[in-house]
Amino acid sequence: MNGRILSVVGGMFLLTVCSKGDQGNAAAAPAAPPAPAAPATSDPSADGGTITGKIKFTGTAAKNPTIDMSEEAACKAKYPSPPTEEVVVAGAANALANVFVYVSAGLPANAKYQAPSTAVVLDQNGCRYHPHVLGIMVGQNLEIKNSDPLLHNIKAIAKKNRGFNVSQPNAGMTRDVTFSAPEVMVNLECNVHGWMHAYAGVRPDPFFAVSGADGSFSIKGLPPGTYTVEAWHERFGTQTATVTIAGTESKTANFTFAAH
Numbered sequence: 001m002n003g004r005i006l007s008v009v010g011g012m013f014l015l016t017v018c019s020k021g022d023q024g025n026a027a028a029a030p031a032a033p034p035a036p037a038a039p040a041t042s043d044p045s046a047d048g049g050t051i052t053g054k055i056k057f058t059g060t061a062a063k064n065p066t067i068d069m070s071e072e073a074a075c076k077a078k079y080p081s082p083p084t085e086e087v088v089v090a091g092a093a094n095a096l097a098n099v100f101v102y103v104s105a106g107l108p109a110n111a112k113y114q115a116p117s118t119a120v121v122l123d124q125n126g127c128r129y130h131p132h133v134l135g136i137m138v139g140q141n142l143e144i145k146n147s148d149p150l151l152h153n154i155k156a157i158a159k160k161n162r163g164f165n166v167s168q169p170n171a172g173m174t175r176d177v178t179f180s181a182p183e184v185m186v187n188l189e190c191n192v193h194g195w196m197h198a199y200a201g202v203r204p205d206p207f208f209a210v211s212g213a214d215g216s217f218s219i220k221g222l223p224p225g226t227y228t229v230e231a232w233h234e235r236f237g238t239q240t241a242t243v244t245i246a247g248t249e250s251k252t253a254n255f256t257f258a259a260h
């Protein structure tokens with residue numbers, strides 16, 4: 001019998017002893033390597049179901065306030081005409097942009113999703129945030145970037161996450177931050193420019209989207225199930241819809257907010 005076989009046999013014997021020890025007195029068992037975690041279902045594949053929809057509003061939205069950038073010439077110079085805040089960004093036929101749409105219930109309770117290694121970029125440019133509304137996963141990097149040659153100080157106002165306060169006095173500065181808990185929404189604002197607001201929807205899964213200029217959104221890769229889909233808008237509030245997905249089908253969920 002050579003040494004290698006002996007060692008394997010010895011290992012097996014040890015394993016048996018450990019296993020018995022676990023039943024009787026777990027604390028006495030020598031530390032064994034932890035069992036590998038269940039693989040994370042990280043990649044919402046193209047195989048899953050899709051929820052698409054359009055978001056619009058009825059009625060007349062209040063005008064967005066014009067921003068007085070006279071004290072920030074470098075920002076002001078980036079606009080051909082005075083910029084406004086982006087509370088209600090409407091497209092043709094009252095399409096509503098900047099609505100955060102996400103699956104708020106219905107995913108398997110034990111499902112784990114790995115955050116993408118790519119960062120979501122939040123750019124401070126022309127003394128406004130780009131994008132104004134964003135979605136991000138727990139643990140995913142949010143790269144905060146300053147494209148203006150002046151001081152921005154971004155502050156996160158959160159309930160479930162730790163807030164942060166990042167000062168970026170110069171153009172080209174970047175800072176990565178992460179969120180540790182799901183939260184819809186984390187409010188972001190600039191302490192220097194009172195008109196600068198952005199909103200981050202932090203989710204434990206990749207099933208979210210932000211409506212575009214035409215009010216449309218698409219959430220892909222959903223496993224079969226019945227889901228609550230919530231649409232959030234900073235002024236018009238939230239709405240929900242129930243959507244059942246079987247196989248790889250595509251379902252529609254449209255939302256209509258009442259302007260006020």
Ligand SMILES: [Cu+2]
Pocket residue numbers: 127151152153190191192193196
């Ligand atoms: Cu600022």
